[in-house]
Amino acid sequence: MVMLQTNALAEDQSVLDQTDNAVSVSNVSKNYGDVEALKNLSLDFPRGQLTSLLGPSGCGKTTLLKIIAGLLEPTEGEILVNGSPVTGPGEDRAFVFQDFALLPWASVLRNVAFGLELRGVARSEREDIAVKYIKDVGLEGFEKSFPHELSGGMRQRVGLARALSVDADVLLMDEPFSAVDEQTRRKFQEDLLALVANENKTFLFVTHSIEEAVYVSDQIAILLPRPSRVSEIIRPTGLREKDSTSIRRDPEYLDIVDSIWESLKTYVE
Amino acid sequence: MKVFGVRLPAMSSLILWGLLWEVFGRSGYSFFVPPLSEVVATLFEIIGTSAFQKALYETAYAFCSGVFFAIVIGIPTGILMGKNRLVDELLLPWVNIFLSAPLTALVPVLMVLFGFGMKSIIITTTLFAIWIIILNARAGVMQINRSLIEMATSFGASSWDAFSKIYFWAALPEILGGVRIGIIRAVKGVIIGQLLISLVGFGALFELYSNNFLMKHFWAVLIVLFALAFTISEFLAYLERRVSYYAAKR
Numbered sequence: 130m131v132m133l134q135t136n137a138l139a140e141d142q143s144v145l146d147q148t149d150n151a152v153s154v155s156n157v158s159k160n161y162g163d164v165e166a167l168k169n170l171s172l173d174f175p176r177g178q179l180t181s182l183l184g185p186s187g188c189g190k191t192t193l194l195k196i197i198a199g200l201l202e203p204t205e206g207e208i209l210v211n212g213s214p215v216t217g218p219g220e221d222r223a224f225v226f227q228d229f230a231l232l233p234w235a236s237v238l239r240n241v242a243f244g245l246e247l248r249g250v251a252r253s254e255r256e257d258i259a260v261k262y263i264k265d266v267g268l269e270g271f272e273k274s275f276p277h278e279l280s281g282g283m284r285q286r287v288g289l290a291r292a293l294s295v296d297a298d299v300l301l302m303d304e305p306f307s308a309v310d311e312q313t314r315r316k317f318q319e320d321l322l323a324l325v326a327n328e329n330k331t332f333l334f335v336t337h338s339i340e341e342a343v344y345v346s347d348q349i350a351i352l353l354p355r356p357s358r359v360s361e362i363i364r365p366t367g368l369r370e371k372d373s374t375s376i377r378r379d380p381e382y383l384d385i386v387d388s389i390w391e392s393l394k395t396y397v398e
Numbered sequence: 399m400k401v402f403g404v405r406l407p408a409m410s411s412l413i414l415w416g417l418l419w420e421v422f423g424r425s426g427y428s429f430f431v432p433p434l435s436e437v438v439a440t441l442f443e444i445i446g447t448s449a450f451q452k453a454l455y456e457t458a459y460a461f462c463s464g465v466f467f468a469i470v471i472g473i474p475t476g477i478l479m480g481k482n483r484l485v486d487e488l489l490l491p492w493v494n495i496f497l498s499a500p501l502t503a504l505v506p507v508l509m510v511l512f513g514f515g516m517k518s519i520i521i522t523t524t525l526f527a528i529w530i531i532i533l534n535a536r537a538g539v540m541q542i543n544r545s546l547i548e549m550a551t552s553f554g555a556s557s558w559d560a561f562s563k564i565y566f567w568a569a570l571p572e573i574l575g576g577v578r579i580g581i582i583r584a585v586k587g588v589i590i591g592q593l594l595i596s597l598v599g600f601g602a603l604f605e606l607y608s609n610n611f612l613m614k615h616f617w618a619v620l621i622v623l624f625a626l627a628f629t630i631s632e633f634l635a636y637l638e639r640r641v642s643y644y645a646a647k648r
Contacts, residue, residue: 150533154559197547198552199552200548200551200552217555218552218553218554219552220554222552224548224549225554226545226548226549226554227545228543228545230543230545230546230549231549232546232564232567233643233644234567234570234641234644243553244553245565246554246563247550247553247554247559248554256554273644275644277643277644295553339445
C-alpha cells in the first residue's frame with residue numbers, strides 16, 4: 130500500500146515536471162555535408178532532474194549536447210533554455226568535458242575560477258567562490274597544485290568545480306566519468322546523486338554506459354543512430370528513493386538495464 | 399660523460415679544444431691563428447676601449463630592436479595562422495620561402511628600399527629571425543587541445559581572451575623554441591647587416607681588424623660574440639625547460 134502511494138506520488142511529480150522544462154529541444158537536425166548526424170530530434174529536459182543521453186557510439190549524443198551548449202549550430206530546429214532560444218554559449222549553461230579541459234599551466238584555484246574569470250568577476254571574489262567549490266568537491270588543500278600533479282579523478286573534480294562555480298542552471302556533462310578508473314567512477318556516480326539532490330540544477334548527462342545511465346538518471350533518452358533519433362524515453366520511478374548503495378540490487382534497476390541492452394544490442398557492431 | 403671512471407664536468411670538451419687551439423697557435427703554423435692565451439689577453443685589453451664599447455652598443459641596439467620586432471610581429475602572426483585557415487593559406491608559402499631563402503642576397507634590395515643606415519640593419523636582423531618564430535608559434539597553436547578552445551568558448555571567452563589566455567599559453571613551449579632559434583639567426587643577421595649595409599658595430603670591428611691583419615683582435619671580438627649568443631640561447635633554453643612540464647599534457 131505504501132509502495133503504491135509513493136509510486137503514485139512519483140507519477141504526479143513527473144506530470145508536474147513535464148510542464149516545466151529547463152531545456153527543450155525541438156525538431157533539431159544537424160548535417161555535416163551529406164552526413165546526417167541528427168535528424169528531426171525533439172526532447173525535453175525537466176527542471177531539477179538528471180536526464181541521460183544514452184546510445185551506441187556515433188548516435189550523435191555528444192553532438193546534441195554541444196548544440197545545446199551553443200558550441201555547435203544546428204542545421205535546423207530550435208533549442209530553448211529557460212524559455213529563450215539558444216544562439217551561442219550562455220551564462221545559464223556550464224559544460225563538463227570528457228577530457229577535463231583544464232589549463233595545464235594554471236593552478237587548481239585558477240582553473241576552478243576560470244569560468245568566472247572569463248565572465249569578468251573580480252579576482253578576490255572569484256577566488257573566494259572557487260575555494261568554496263574546491264572544498265565541496267573534496268579537493269581542499271590542492272588549491273595550489275597543478276593539473277599534472279593530480280590523478281584523473283581529481284582532475285575531473287576540478288572540471289566539475291569549475292562548472293559549479295559559475296552557478297549555471299543547466300549542467301552539461303559529456304561522458305564526464307569515462308576517462309577515470311572504475312572505482313573512481315563509482316564514487317563519482319554516488320556523488321552525482323547527492324549533487325542532483327542538493328543542488329537545484331538541471332543535469333544533462335551523456336554516457337555510453339547503460340548501468341551508469343540507469344543508476345544516476347531521473348530520465349533516460351535512448352538515442353539510436355543513422356539517422357539519430359530518440360527511440361525511447363525511460364523514467365525509473367522507484368530508484369530515487371533508494372539508498373545509493375542499494376540501487377544496483379533493485380529489481381527495477383536490473384530490469385531497466387536488461388531492457389535497454391535488448392533494444393541497443395542490434396546496433397552494436 | 400665518464401672517462402676512465404672520472405666524471406667530467408659539463409662542457410669539458412671546450413677545454414680540450416681550447417688546448418688544441420693553444421698548441422696549434424704556438425706552433426706558429428699559421429699567422430691567422432694566434433694562440434688562445436694571447437687572444438684572451440687581447441680580449442681584456444680591448445674590452446675597455448671606447449671603440450669596442452661603441453661597437454657593442456651599436457650591435458646590441460640593432461640586435462635588440464630586430465629581435466623585438468621579430469617577436470612582436472612573429473608570434474601574433476604565427477598564432478593567427480594556426481587559428482585561421484584562410485590567413486594560413488595566404489601566408490604559409492611566403493613564410494616557407496623566406497625561411498629557406500638566402501636572405502643575404504636580399505640585403506642589397508633592402509639597402510635600396512631603406513637606405514644605408516641603422517633602419518636597414520634592424521630590418522635585416524628581423525628578417526633573419528622572424529620566419530622560424532612564425533612557424534613555431536603556428537605549430538604550437540595547431541597541436542592545441544580542441545576541448546580547451548571549446549571550454550573557453552562555452553564560458554563565453556572573447557577572441558582576445560582566447561588569444562591571450564589560451565592560445566598563447568598553450569603554444570608557449572613551441573613559441574620559446576622558435577624564439578631561441580630565431581635569436582641565433584638574428585646574430586647572423588645583425589653581423590651580415592653590419593658588414594654589408596654600413597660598417598658599424600662588430601661588423602666594422604671585424605672589417606677593421608681583418609683588413610689590418612690584427613688576428614688576435616679579430617678572434618677576441620668573435621669570442622665575445624659567440625659567448626653573447628650562447629648565453630642568450632642558453633637562457634631561453636632554460637625558460638623552455640620551465641614550461642616543458644605541460645608541453646605533453648595540453
